[in-house]
Amino acid sequence: MELSPVPILSDLDGTLIDSTASVVAAFRWWVRLRGLPEETLERIPFGRTSSDAASVLAPELDSEAEGALLDERQVQDTRAVVAFDGAFELLSAHANLAVVTSCPRRLAEARLNAAGLPVPRVLVTPECWSRGKPDPEPYLRGAALLGVEPRDCIVLEDAPSGVEAGVRAGMRVVAMLTTHSPGELERATCRIRSLSALPDALSSLDEQ
Numbered sequence: 001m002e003l004s005p006v007p008i009l010s011d012l013d014g015t016l017i018d019s020t021a022s023v024v025a026a027f028r029w030w031v032r033l034r035g036l037p038e039e040t041l042e043r044i045p046f047g048r049t050s051s052d053a054a055s056v057l058a059p060e061l062d063s064e065a066e067g068a069l070l071d072e073r074q075v076q077d078t079r080a081v082v083a084f085d086g087a088f089e090l091l092s093a094h095a096n097l098a099v100v101t102s103c104p105r106r107l108a109e110a111r112l113n114a115a116g117l118p119v120p121r122v123l124v125t126p127e128c129w130s131r132g133k134p135d136p137e138p139y140l141r142g143a144a145l146l147g148v149e150p151r152d153c154i155v156l157e158d159a160p161s162g163v164e165a166g167v168r169a170g171m172r173v174v175a176m177l178t179t180h181s182p183g184e185l186e187r188a189t190c191r192i193r194s195l196s197a198l199p200d201a202l203s204s205l206d207e208q
Contacts, residue, residue: 003094004202007153008173009124009142012101012108014046014158014179016195018089021080026073030066033056044181045076047159049102049132061076075107078114084178086195091118098122099141100155102132122146132163136169138205143169154202163188174201 024041031040036058045053047146051067057067084124091097097120101108105125112119124142131137143150155166158176166173167187175188192201 003090003199004206005096006202006206007143008090008094008097008140008145008156009100009153009166010090010097010156011047011158011162012103012111015084015156016091016099016117017081017083017111018178019074019081019111020046020179022074022078022111023081024075024194027057029073030054030070032088034066035106037143045161047102047157047161048193049104049126052132053102061081065185066148070072070102075110078110081111081114083115084195086198087115090198091120091203096146096148098124098146100124100138100142102126102138133159134164134168136165139166139169139171143171154205156198157188158185160184160187160199172205174198174205 002113010016027041027044040057041184043057046055049067050070051063054066055063099120105127108125109119110122121197122145124138126132128129128141139155140150143153150170153171155171155173157163157173158179163173163175172189177191177193178190185191190201
């Protein structure tokens with residue numbers, strides 16, 4: 001995969017790896033543990049921290065405690081986590097890249113390892129910020145850690161909250177159509193269906 005040297009800030013879940021089955025399994029376990037309605041699973045807000053998700057799905061519970069419980073469950077069970085085609089090449093070959101994920105660092109590393117992917121030099125997790133996606137802080141933090149200007153960065157995302165975070169950070173956003181429809185990601189600069197289309201997308205953006 002030959003890419004331009006543009007700084008890339010990439011999400012993890014739904015962008016570099018497919019962890020949907022693992023996430024849903026953890027939330028199904030949690031829903032049953034807490035006696036919540038089964039239809040709660042239909043409202044999982046993907047792309048946000050487990051604590052944020054818990055606050056949306058069960059606001060009467062302690063969201064921080066429930067989020068920690070959900071994260072630990074997912075750390076312990078990564079069997080369904082797999083890498084998308086091209087993810088290994090992207091992480092291995094692109095020197096100016098940071099992964100910016102709503103997973104806590106321990107869970108992010110567990111998923112990268114389960115998917116057979118290298119842990120990037122710059123891994124930006126909720127431990128690094130005070131406000132998560134869709135706030136721009138995570139991506140602004142990623143740019144700072146790479147030592148680049150936000151306007152020079154490309155964000156690689158799959159979820160509406162992450163797209164919004166990148167746009168609000170003043171960055172161009174390439175949306176992956178792996179978990180949401182094009183209409184849900186209309187705020188992105190462009191949309192691609194797989195990482196194999198990323199080189200052409202970046203070349204097109206370089207020309208703009």
